[in-house]
Amino acid sequence: MTRRKKREFNKERHEQDMNKEAFKFPLDIDGTDSSDDGAIQPLDTPPAYVRRPQRETKYKTHKPSVKRPTRMTISKARQVPSAVYGLNKPKRSDRDEREIYLEKFKNYNSVIVDKIVEERMQREKRKDKQKQKEQQKRAELAALKKKRDAQKANGEIVKAKAEPKNKQHDTLSVLGSKQNKLREKQQAATGKRIGPNVTQPGVSILGTAQAADYKAPDNNLAKQIDDAFDKLNVEGRVTGYTSNGVIGRYEVKLNRAFRVSNIPRLNTALKAELGLDELRIMSPLIGTSNIGLEVPLAEVRPITFRTLFEASSLKLRKPDYKFAVGKTVDDKIFSYELSKAGHILIYGNQPNYDTNVIDNIMLSLLMNHSAHELKVAVAAADDTYDDYLDVPHSFGRRMAPDDPETMKIFLTELNERSVQFRRAHVRNIQSYNSRVKFESKKATLVIIIDDLAAIIENKNPEPLRGLVQILKQGKPLGIHVIANNMNTDQNIRYELLQLLQTKIAFYDAENKAVSGTDELTQGNDALAVIPTSNKPNRISVGTVNKNVRQSVFDHIKHNNR
Template identity: 40%
Template sequence: MDKSRRKKRQFNIEQESKEEKEHFKFPLDMEDTAEKKHVSDDTPMQSSSRRPLKDYKKDKYSYTIQKAREIPSAIHGMNKKTNRTEIKREDYPDDYEELDSLDNISSVIIRDIVKERNRKKQKANERARKEALRLEREKKRYDDPYSLKSSRQVLTSKSKQTEEMPVKEQTEQHEENKADEKKTAVHETEQPVVRHAEKRRGPSFTLPSLHMLGPGQKKGYDVLGKDTEAAVVKAFEAIGVPASVHKYKSNGIIGRFEMKLDRNFRISHVSRLKEYLLPHLPFDDVRVVAPIIGTSNIGLEVPVPSPEPIPFSTLFDRSSLKLRRNDYKYVIGKTVDDQIFSYELSKSGHILVYGGSDKDARNVIEQLMVSMFMNHTPYEFKVFFASDDKEKYQEYLDMPYLFGESKELSDPDVLKVVYDELIERQNQFRRAHVRNINSFNQRVGYDSKKSVMTVVIDDFTSLYNMNNTEAAKMVGQILKKGKPLGIHLIIRHGITDERIRYDLLQMVQTRISFFDDKESVIEGSAAITEGNDVLVQIPTSNKPVRVNAGTLSKEAKGRIFGHITAHKF
């Protein structure tokens, strides 16, 4: 490289060291720059950006912080005098009217805290005021719970007081009343009172009490005499089948012997036991059940020599119906093993009462109706009667549970009211996107809820004998669609010689059959006794249950019906 170029690239180090270099200024306030100018060059500190080389602690001109930069506090702001100890109670107003004084507080955070506290305190005061008004209203209501002092009596008392006053006092009182009316009007405009258009009507109806049902069943109905037990054992010995009585149960009308047989006895011979045992037994009729569910024993069901009727009060008191739940349960009677037979109407669907006399069939239907009347209000349960015999259900015509007027079966529009209700409910449920009455009632208010309906048709054979095709079509539609919509049919078919149509029989979920030689509805109905003895087939069981229906006395029925009809709707 050329020597001339090398000389040009050389740097003047001595000249650069003499020049003062620019340095970064410290953000804090340092010593006054004027004093630094009087410092001689012999001092170890040559520039303001470098530390002293020797004994910088003893140096008079060492870098020390004289005053920090003022930074605004998030709580106290720039005002140094307002400390926590200096904040007084007067700085915190209690009402919204004093919020203007908050401008004296420099901190934004404290101002927001005070505002929030004032808002909460005002809400608490408002709640206390409303609670005081509510307690005052309750006190007035409890002082006069039956509203004996009506508004008319209050007005008449006020008018009498004004008549007794002189003319001047009356004018003064009139002016005071006007002033009070203005105050109340202003108060109503400030806080409008929300009044419901209709009052809830459910609790105004009181259900019949339990003591109206009368006394229960007498004790000792399930006691078995030793002579009867010995006679049953001898009857088995007479046909060469050794057996012993393991247990005996009775409901007061039918008793059941639980017999323990020898292990070598074949079950295939049980069907022929009745033929051989009946001549040796001291009973007119017997029904053999083999085997008893849950055991390996067989049962002999025989009528009690001195039957004891089953009052409805016993059925109601010993079942879950006494809990007064809103589950639409009904009770019919007792089973042979002294258990109460109760079932829910929503699960039963449509009910068929087949055979039996008019008195016995009406007794079964009456047990179902009274079960509903005891636990449900007229807004929750409705009933409709379609019968040619008006005197049979004459007692129900004045009940608030009635859904429309009852009509004769010969009328083509006998079920027109029920069918229109079916179509209306079907459309409403479709618009509400529900499929059953329970889901619909959960979505709507109290006044829009649908009541469960039962339609009693007595007698179903006469409906077809009259060739009432319109009513027969409506029956078919109700059987198909009525159960989820809360409409249930109770069909009475009294004439067993005329069989019920198979397609209609398949749509009936619950069947109650009296004595029937042909066993056209329930298998085994030919083995029961005539009278108050039925077989019940429910949709949740494969085997029918033998039940003896209860009885409701005329006195108990009169007390219950009189209590219900006393309410005006």
């Protein structure tokens, strides 16, 4: 096998090729050197500024000639016959784009679009009439001026023009009579208040705030906790303390070798050592590897609605449908948006505190929303929530929850909104309200149901079917349900629990609605589950004084007329 010779660079051949292809300056084409000025040139040689024909180089630089057409060259493509018309093309009339558009949407019916088109046509007609009047008036003024000039030229006596009573009508403006009407309205409205008489309730009528002396820890209890860990031979020390005025949490740092599965046994042992009836262990705390011992305080500082309002974003007075219910154990306000919460379930047999949850939600909404933005409907057997029907936000009279006609009224409203949203080509209430006028906007409807067990236990299945339909379709249409279930003996179907996305559960030994409620204390202690998180939050529900609630209602009734 012969080995291939290695390619090498031939320097002499390269220099010869470069000398042949080197480009010479036009003035040095004859090959003479510029330094030989005294050399004699022949007579028959052309001048130095005349360029000689270009010599052929090794590589040709001219373009190849274009091929001439032959009998095989296709000069023009033949006409391909159509399968339907053959070689005879159908005659198509040239139509305007507007005709094509109108033909495309001739069977389309929309109340909103028809109304917009009608208003536009009326506005164009008014403009045309106004232009005609202005042109007619200008023509009359021009004819009158021409007549007076002719009379002056003939020497006739021209009568002086009488001054008008109102000089405002002398000049003709582009607006014409509209300017006069606008001036009259401004004169009539001088000294009068313009706009509706609607004011929001002030913070001063919300009563007193929560006492601020609840943040100090109980040093004796902290020392007892350390001693209890020593007796149980568990490495643990109290490192921090937080409280919301009702529940106190002691943060304990354990050894890393401690198993999480031993926390239930540790809870039982600590209750016996500390002599506490109520103790809940939070493991682990968010952002740390420590555990939290949650203990009810001996001296409770009630959480008032004023504290919830001032310490949250509700004080910004924005119409964002936010509500506040209470405080978490780490002293943070538990607030959420109604549009995200969807439908709310209040579960637990706490006759004094379940009403506080509804009062906190409704007062939060009433403080920042007018009657045009919020409507309240009540389906209850007693008169507990009749105060919400005396305000302008009321949707109607109080109805029984187990009455089949109650759900029919709400379903009628649901179907009407669904049809209107579909005609407007929107899917939710936010998009619909952003497209229509102020008078046509839809208000968010909140339905209070007390008690949910009356609908579940009812032998007639129609109310329950109507409620399920509202829960499935009502959220994007702006209809929200707040269902209060006090009877813990009655089981709630899993489908119904899934449709009620936000759950606030009080003490329940069987954990039917939310797991972990068996470790809560009796009273305003509750677990809250929101749609965006599966982990329940322990909250202390705020209290609402009757005088505070009545003050808010009186302000709304007398200052929103």
